Amino acid sequence: MRCLASLLVGFTLLASSASATVIVGADNGASSTVKVFAGATSAELASFTAYPAASPGGVRVAGGDVNGDGVSDVITGVAGAANGHVKVFDGVSGSELRSFFAYAGGTPDGIFVGAGRINADVAFDIITGVDAGPAPHVKVFDGASGAEIRSFFAYPPTFLGGVRVAGGDVSGDGIDDIVTGAGNGGFGHVKVFDGSTGAEVRSFFAFGPSFSGGVYVAAGDLNGDGRADIVAGADAGAGPQVNVFDGASGLSLGSFFAYAPTFSGGVRVAVGDVNGDGTAEIVTGAGAAGAGHVKVFNGATLTEMGSYLAFGSGYSGGAYVGASRSAVPEPASAMLFTAALLLVRRRKVEQL
Numbered sequence: 001m002r003c004l005a006s007l008l009v010g011f012t013l014l015a016s017s018a019s020a021t022v023i024v025g026a027d028n029g030a031s032s033t034v035k036v037f038a039g040a041t042s043a044e045l046a047s048f049t050a051y052p053a054a055s056p057g058g059v060r061v062a063g064g065d066v067n068g069d070g071v072s073d074v075i076t077g078v079a080g081a082a083n084g085h086v087k088v089f090d091g092v093s094g095s096e097l098r099s100f101f102a103y104a105g106g107t108p109d110g111i112f113v114g115a116g117r118i119n120a121d122v123a124f125d126i127i128t129g130v131d132a133g134p135a136p137h138v139k140v141f142d143g144a145s146g147a148e149i150r151s152f153f154a155y156p157p158t159f160l161g162g163v164r165v166a167g168g169d170v171s172g173d174g175i176d177d178i179v180t181g182a183g184n185g186g187f188g189h190v191k192v193f194d195g196s197t198g199a200e201v202r203s204f205f206a207f208g209p210s211f212s213g214g215v216y217v218a219a220g221d222l223n224g225d226g227r228a229d230i231v232a233g234a235d236a237g238a239g240p241q242v243n244v245f246d247g248a249s250g251l252s253l254g255s256f257f258a259y260a261p262t263f264s265g266g267v268r269v270a271v272g273d274v275n276g277d278g279t280a281e282i283v284t285g286a287g288a289a290g291a292g293h294v295k296v297f298n299g300a301t302l303t304e305m306g307s308y309l310a311f312g313s314g315y316s317g318g319a320y321v322g323a324s325r326s327a328v329p330e331p332a333s334a335m336l337f338t339a340a341l342l343l344v345r346r347r348k349v350e351q352l
Contacts, residue, residue: 020063020272020324021045022283023074024294024310027058028317034061034076034089035310039274039281039296039323042308046094050087056080057110057131058320063272064115064124064167065326066143067097072324075126077102079110079320086113086128086141091324098126098146108133109162115325116167116176118195119149124325129154129163132183136163138193140178150198154180154191161185161214168219168228168271170247171201179230181206181217188215190232190245202250206232206243213237213266220271220280222253222299228271229253236266236287244282244302254302258284258295265290265318271299272323274306281305285319292319 022042026033032055036046050059057080063072071091078085084107088098102111109131118125123143130137135157140150154163162183167176175195182189188211192202206215214235219228227247234241239261244253258267266287274281274296282302286293292311297304310319 020274020276021072022270022272022274022294022296023061023063023322023324024285024292025050025059025061025076025320025322026292026311026315026317027079027288027320028315031055032059032076032078033311034059034074036074037308037310039272040276042306048089048094050076050089051078051085058317060110060112060320061322062113062115063322063324064126064143065091065122066115066124066126068121068123068144070326072326073097075113075115075322077111077113077128079131081110082106082108084111084128084130086111086126088126100141100146102128102139102141103130103134103137107131112162112164114165114167116178116195118167118176118178120175125149125167127165127167127178129165129180132162133160135160136182138163138165138178138180150178152193152198154193155182155186155189159186164214164216166217166219168230168247169195170219170228170230172227172248177201177228179217179219181215181232183214184235185212186214187212188232188234190215190217190230192230204245204250206245207234207238207241211238216266216268218269218271218282219247220299221247222271222280222282224279231269231271231282233258233267233269233284237264239264240267240286242267242269242282242284256297256302258297259286259290259293263290268318268320270321270323272325274323283321283323285321287318289316290318291316294319294321
C-alpha cells in the first residue's frame with residue numbers, strides 16, 4: 001500500500017458507471033501517467049503514475065478483468081525502457097495487483113500490452129509484445145496465477161520492428177484469440193492466432209501494398225454477430241486512418257480518418273462498450289505530437305461520438321488507449337473505488 005500511495009495522484013467521483021471506462025496512457029517522453037475516464041461522459045475517474053521513475057516513451061495500457069471479480073482492471077506496460085515491466089492495477093481499489101518483467105534480459109524500447117480470456121477461465125489473461133529491437137516475441141500470462149502460458153514469434157525472428165497485441169474472440173468459439181500487428185517497417189501486417197491451439201488463423205495487410213509502416217490493433221464485436229472484429233490503426237508516417245475488418249469473413253467493414261488527414265503521428269486504437277448500450281465502440285488515441293487527443297466512434301456506423309484532450313490543453317504528446325473489459329457486467333463500483341482511495345491517502349499521511 002505504501003508504494004500505491006506514492007503513485008496515486010487524483011480521483012473524481014461519479015455516482016455510478018454502467019458503461020466501460022476508457023484508459024489513457026501518456027506518451028510524452030517523461031511520464032508514465034495513466035488516466036481513467038467514464039466512457040459515457042469522458043469525466044475523469046482516476047489519475048496515477050504507473051511507474052515511479054520517468055519513462056522515456058510513456059506507458060502503454062489495456063483493460064481486462066485479471067482478478068475475475070467482474071470489474072475490469074488496468075494493465076500497463078512500460079514504453080521506451082529496457083525492463084519490460086508489466087503491472088496490473090485493481091479496477092475497484094486502484095491497488096497494485098501484479099508486477100513482473102515479461103522478458104528475460106529486457107526489451108530496449110519497452111513492451112505493448114493487451115488482454116483476453118485465452119485459457120477459458122473467468123480471469124482475463126495478459127498479452128505482451130516486444131517493441132522494436134528484439135525478434136517479435138509475444139507472450140501470454142495467466143490472469144489468475146501470473147504463470148506464462150504462451151510464447152511465440154508472431155512474425156519471422158528477423159523482423160525487428162516490434163509487435164502490437166490485442167485479444168478478442170475472432171473465431172467465435174468462446175475463447176479469445178491473439179491479434180497482432182507488426183511494428184515499424186511491417187507493412188501493416190495483421191495476424192490472428194487461435195486462443196486454444198496457438199495456430200495462425202488469419203494473416204493480412206491492413207492498409208494495402210503501398211503502406212510500409214506499423215499498425216496498432218484492437219478487437220471487439222462491432223457488428224453484433226458474436227465474433228470479435230479487427231480494428232487497425234496506421235502508425236506514424238501516414239494519415240491517421242482506421243480500418244475495420246469483419247471477424248467472420250475478414251472483409252472490410254469500413255474505414256475512416258480519426259483525425260485530420262494531414263496528421264502523421266499515427267493513431268492508437270482500442271475497443272469497448274463505451275456508452276453501455278451492449279455494443280462495442282472504437283476508441284482512438286492520437287500518436288506522437290497529438291496533444292493527448294482521444295476520440296470515441298460508433299462501432300457500427302463509424303461516426304464520431306466523443307472527443308477530448310486526456311491530459312489537458314498544455315500537453316503536446318501522444319496517447320495510448322485501452323478500454324475496460326470484463327466477462328460479466330460490471331457493478332457500479334465508483335463508491336468502492338473512492339473509499340479504497342481515501343484509505344490509501346490516509347495511510348500515506350500516516351507514513352509521512
